[in-house]
Amino acid sequence: MTPPTSSASLSHKPASAGLAVTLSGRLDADGVSGIWDEAVRLAANPGQRLTVDAQAVDYCDGAGLALLVELRRGAEAARAEFQLDGLNQRFRDLYDQFSPQDLLPPPSHKEKPSLPEEVGRKAAILIDDIYALIAFIGEFAVALVRAAANPRRVRWRDAVNVAETAGVNAFPIIVLIGFLMGLIMAFQSAIPLKQFGAEIFVANLLALSLLRELGPLVTAIILAGRSGSAFAAEIGTMTVNEEINALRTMGLDPVRFLVVSRVLATMAMTPMLTLFFSLAGLVGGALVMLSLGYPLVAFVNQVQMSVTLGDMLGGLVKASVFSLLVCAIGCQRGLRTRGGASSVGQSTTSAVVSGIVLIAVADGVFAVVFYVMDW
Amino acid sequence: MQAPVIEVSGLTMGYGENVVLRDISFSVQPGEVFVILGGSGCGKSTLLKNMIGLFPPMSGTVSIQGRNIVGAHGRKLREILRSFGVMYQSGALFGSLTLLENICLPLEEFTRLPRDAREAVARLKLKLVGLAGSEDKLPSELSGGMQKRAAIARAMALDPAILFLDEPQAGLDPVTSAGIDELVLTLAASLGITFVIVSHELASIFAVADRVIMLDPQTKGIIAQGPPAELRDHSDNPKVRQFFNREA
Ligand SMILES: Nc1ncnc2c1ncn2[C@@H]1O[C@H](COP(=O)(O)OP(=O)(O)OP(=O)(O)O)[C@@H](O)[C@H]1O
Ligand SMILES: [Mg+2]
Numbered sequence: 159m160t161p162p163t164s165s166a167s168l169s170h171k172p173a174s175a176g177l178a179v180t181l182s183g184r185l186d187a188d189g190v191s192g193i194w195d196e197a198v199r200l201a202a203n204p205g206q207r208l209t210v211d212a213q214a215v216d217y218c219d220g221a222g223l224a225l226l227v228e229l230r231r232g233a234e235a236a237r238a239e240f241q242l243d244g245l246n247q248r249f250r251d252l253y254d255q256f257s258p259q260d261l262l263p264p265p266s267h268k269e270k271p272s273l274p275e276e277v278g279r280k281a282a283i284l285i286d287d288i289y290a291l292i293a294f295i296g297e298f299a300v301a302l303v304r305a306a307a308n309p310r311r312v313r314w315r316d317a318v319n320v321a322e323t324a325g326v327n328a329f330p331i332i333v334l335i336g337f338l339m340g341l342i343m344a345f346q347s348a349i350p351l352k353q354f355g356a357e358i359f360v361a362n363l364l365a366l367s368l369l370r371e372l373g374p375l376v377t378a379i380i381l382a383g384r385s386g387s388a389f390a391a392e393i394g395t396m397t398v399n400e401e402i403n404a405l406r407t408m409g410l411d412p413v414r415f416l417v418v419s420r421v422l423a424t425m426a427m428t429p430m431l432t433l434f435f436s437l438a439g440l441v442g443g444a445l446v447m448l449s450l451g452y453p454l455v456a457f458v459n460q461v462q463m464s465v466t467l468g469d470m471l472g473g474l475v476k477a478s479v480f481s482l483l484v485c486a487i488g489c490q491r492g493l494r495t496r497g498g499a500s501s502v503g504q505s506t507t508s509a510v511v512s513g514i515v516l517i518a519v520a521d522g523v524f525a526v527v528f529y530v531m532d533w
Numbered sequence: 534m535q536a537p538v539i540e541v542s543g544l545t546m547g548y549g550e551n552v553v554l555r556d557i558s559f560s561v562q563p564g565e566v567f568v569i570l571g572g573s574g575c576g577k578s579t580l581l582k583n584m585i586g587l588f589p590p591m592s593g594t595v596s597i598q599g600r601n602i603v604g605a606h607g608r609k610l611r612e613i614l615r616s617f618g619v620m621y622q623s624g625a626l627f628g629s630l631t632l633l634e635n636i637c638l639p640l641e642e643f644t645r646l647p648r649d650a651r652e653a654v655a656r657l658k659l660k661l662v663g664l665a666g667s668e669d670k671l672p673s674e675l676s677g678g679m680q681k682r683a684a685i686a687r688a689m690a691l692d693p694a695i696l697f698l699d700e701p702q703a704g705l706d707p708v709t710s711a712g713i714d715e716l717v718l719t720l721a722a723s724l725g726i727t728f729v730i731v732s733h734e735l736a737s738i739f740a741v742a743d744r745v746i747m748l749d750p751q752t753k754g755i756i757a758q759g760p761p762a763e764l765r766d767h768s769d770n771p772k773v774r775q776f777f778n779r780e781a
Contacts, residue, residue, distance in 0.1 A: 186692065187640070187643075187644035187645075187646055187654075187691065187692070188644070190646060190650060191644055191645040191646045191647070191650065192645075194646065194647050194649075194650045195647060198649070219692035219724055220654050220657060220658060220689065220692045221644070221646060221650070221654050221692065223657055224650060224653035224654040224656075224657050225650070227653070227657065228650070228653050248722060249723060251719060251723055252719060252723050252724075255660070255661070256657055256660060260656055260657060260660045260665055261653050261656055261657075263668065263669075264665075264666045264668060264669070398628075398673075496673075497671060497673040498628020498629060498671065498672060498673045499627075499628040499629060500628060500629035501628075
């Protein structure tokens with residue numbers, strides 16, 4: 159379909175006190191792309207007067223008009239007179255709607271900021287961010303207290319849905335990762351311990367680390383990747399579509415309406431997921447021990463001796479707190495979304511990253527608290 | 534009479550099992566401003582999306598410049614797609630690009646124009662729809678009406694022979710709306726662009742439309758066809774008269 163060569167052509171010759179350019183053919187995107195650069199070069203240095211003869215132009219669309227207006231702009235910028243002759247009246251009507259100023263970028267007030275300005279701006283954004291987070295924590299706390307005072311106002315149907323998508327549907331991946339981690343840890347630690355004839359202590363190592371530390375930690379990280387991001391994307395899209403504004407003007411607090419049910423559902427589900435994670439890990443470990451020739455009873459006894467109910471409860475408390483953080487930060491990032499599709503992407507990324515950072519910080523705090531409390 | 538640019542014949546369409554419109558046939562002449570009318574929810578957007586090949590119809594054909602778009606794919610489809618521009622009811626501007634970039638995108642992908650030429654074309658398009666000076670704004674920083682106008686500018690970027698506009702004037706003030714009418718008329722007259730417009734704005738329909746068809750959800754078909762003034766004054770269908778005379 160496209161013609162092999164440019165369908166428009168340009169010729170020029172010196173004229174009295176200037177330059178005469180003759181255009182012919184079809185001035186559409188195809189034609190113009192072949193002659194644009196030459197035309198612009200000519201217009202930059204026309205002498206005193208640039209005359210364009212468009213008698214032989216038989217079609218001129220947006221691209222052609224852009225060329226004509228650009229020629230005029232170039233000529234006037236070089237302080238030359240510009241004259242356009244012979245353009246068919248139907249294209250002339252369109253051409254007359256434009257002036258050379260239309261091609262200039264609007265005067266921008268954006269100068270490149272200096273370094274201190276940049277640093278200041280970033281700091282201000284960070285402070286705003288922290289401020290928004292604190293405000294959100296406040297709103298959320300109020301919403302939670304209200305929900306406790308009046309449980310019927312919580313959207314339990316939503317909560318059940320979230321419990322299914324964030325909890326039940328996460329079961330396979332949780333069990334798989336738990337099983338593999340248990341298997342790998344048991345195997346890796348069995349090799350050095352074997353040198354001392356202490357393979358049986360693999361059970362202690364596994365039970366303690368899974369129940370107290372790895373179970374809650376890895377479950378929470380999976381939660382951040384699976385559900386924290388989903389909450390941010392969902393609520394972020396609602397923000398972009400003004401659904402959140404619609405909720406606000408209906409007098410419905412988005413935090414109560416959207417966040418509370420999600421947080422309650424994930425907080426209820428995560429401890430269970432953590433238990434399954436640890437259980438799957440222990441099954442993986444048991445498999446390794448069986449293959450090393452220990453009977454299952456020995457492994458189970460050893461596990462029972464090495465951990466207490468307190469260890470397990472400590473792990474579950476951690477898991478709930480982690481899930482609260484992950485879920486709340488996901489919702490907050492969603493509510494904070496501004497702009498279009500790309501900002502939803504940013505919110506989602508930020509939800510996962512902040513979620514994982516919060517988990518790590520909270521884990522450190524727990525380590526200290528448990529140490530002080532001798533738990 | 535010239536060969537029609539668009540010829541729809543026996544088109545039946547819907548979603549899943551649910552038929553929205555049945556056995557629609559009509560044709561659009563080159564350079565004509567053709568308006569699709571009908572109450573809200575009667576299937577105007579659905580018809581438009583079937584005509585531009587977004588959804589496959591249940592049966593029938595849509596030929597654009599003599600080429601059937603139903604079932605077309607690959608190179609053939611790309612060629613047909615090049616011949617028209619579409620403005621969606623919700624604007625559908627790319628949110629991560631500025632207005633200028635939104636309009637430059639098709640120029641960049643489909644023409645060999647140098648960069649400053651692309652920007653010049655894009656700036657003139659924005660000027661045409663009255664958005665000069667907003668080049669560097671993101672779509673989310675625009676009002677609803679401004680987004681509509683920017684979407685029209687993007688649909689025109691490649692100067693296609695046919696423009697499909699889904700409710701270009703909903704939500705615009707009368708002055709801007711009249712400006713769009715003017716633009717449609719100038720483009721149809723000077724460049725011979727064919728317009729297929731979904732619209733409810735009576736004033737604008739009378740100002741620009743050469744011919745209209747009116748869809749009806751009860752019969753799932755076309756209940757009237759012809760120049761708008763004629764339908765208003767001489768139609769014997771009460772629904773049509775109601776529509777044109779704004780009676781409840
Ligand atoms: N994606 C979809 N899936 C199922 N049904 C749909 C879908 N989009 C539209 N419909 C149905 O098809 C019918 C026609 O919708 P359409 O969007 O074409 O209406 P319209 O005439 O453009 O209305 P409006 O003037 O309000 O834009 C409606 O009954 C609608 O419920
Ligand atoms: Mg519609």
